[in-house]
Amino acid sequence: MTGVVPALLCAVCYSLSYVLLHRGQADLDSDDNGLLPILVVGSLILGVATLVKMAHEADASLLSSPRAWMGYGLCALGGIVGTMLGRMSLYGAIRVLGATRGVVIATLETMVTLVLAALFLQESLDGERLAGVALIFASIGVLLWERQRHPQRALLTLGVSLGVAAALFKGSGHFLRKLGMNQGxxxxxAAALDVTAACLSYLAVLAASGRLSSYIRVYTRTFNVYLWSAGCLSAAGVLLFFVAAATSPLSTVAVMVGLEPVLVALFSIVLLRGLDRLTWWTALYAALATAGVMLAK
Structure with missing residues (x-):
């Protein structure tokens, strides 16, 4: 299917962004976990891309029908649920557990997406896909067993809770994105609205809680190249997801994006030496998660 290649590239962009994010978090003195600059960069990049596209298209009637308005509204809602809430949870899990372990927990988003696609989009959920979901659960079980020996078990509980929350939010966000893209x-x-809605909502949350000015000072005082680079890759990942969702079933796109655990593990070996401690157990649960995702395709 034509959406497979964009979906695979989306997985690569997301995985690299998570690895760079975790590297940037090591130099970050903020409980924001790097979310603010990533959302700002993403909204700016995708906003400029949209303006350029509209300027060069003869029929720039991108909001020409009530159906289109509803679709873009769903994409914006998907941005608030999946991009803002999902990343708030996932970035927290990455900071607590590390890039590879945090992403393995969040692989549950594939299951959430498949269930929603089966219930509301009439996409199949057969025995093979259920076996894939079982492998995903097995990978998380191995991760939990490995981390039970960690002296700070409270951090494990927090990281797992954040990872599960990320899976629920991100899976629901994927579903809302697909509903929007079904409107043509x-x-x-659509990608610009997704990230911009997430960014504006997050800015509103920070302003309401009185934390916005302090976070702005943190990120303007020093330039964290890893976080800004993660923002660029994350924006590319969102755009590629929407391109894939425009031409392929949601279940196919979600499964391809679900290859993140093994990609994050590979990128971590190269970019996070000494920061994200990888073991044979890491290879095992990353491989189980990936095998589960491939079975579920």
């Missing part, structure tokens, strides 16, 4: 939307504008 422009992927670039």
């Amino acid at each position: 939307l422009d992927p670039t504008l």
Whole structure:
């Protein structure tokens, strides 16, 4: 299917962004976990891309029907649920557990997406996919067994809770994105609305809680190249997801994106030496998660 290649590239972009995020978190003195600059960079990049596309298209009627308005509204809602809430949870899990372990827990988003696609989009959920889901659970079980020997078990509980929350939010966000794209939307504008809605909502949350000015000072005082680079890759990942969702079933896209655990493990070996401690157990649960995702395709 035409959406497979964009979905695979989306997984690569997301995985690299998580690895760079975790590297940037090591130099970060903030409980924001790097979310603010990543959302700001993403909304700016995708906003500029949308303006350029509209300027060069003869029929720039991207909001020409009530159906399109509803679709873009669903994409914006998906941004608040999946991009803002999902990343708030996932980035916290990555900071607590590390990039590889945090992403393995969040692989449950594939199951959430498959169930929603089966219930509401009439996409199949057969025995093979259920076996894939079982392997995903097995990978998380191995991860939990490995981490039970960690002296700070309270951190394990927190990290797992954040990872599960991320899976629920991100899986629901994927579903809302697909509902929007089913209205025949422009992927670039849809992606821009997704990330911009997430960014504005997060800024509103920070302003309401009185933390916005302190976070702005943190991120303007020093330039964290890893976080800004993660923001660029994350924006590319969102756009590629929408491109894939425009041409392929949601279940196919979700499964391809679900290859993140093994990609994060590979990138971590190269980029996170000494920061994200990888073991043979890491290879095992990353491989189990990936095998589960491939069975579920």
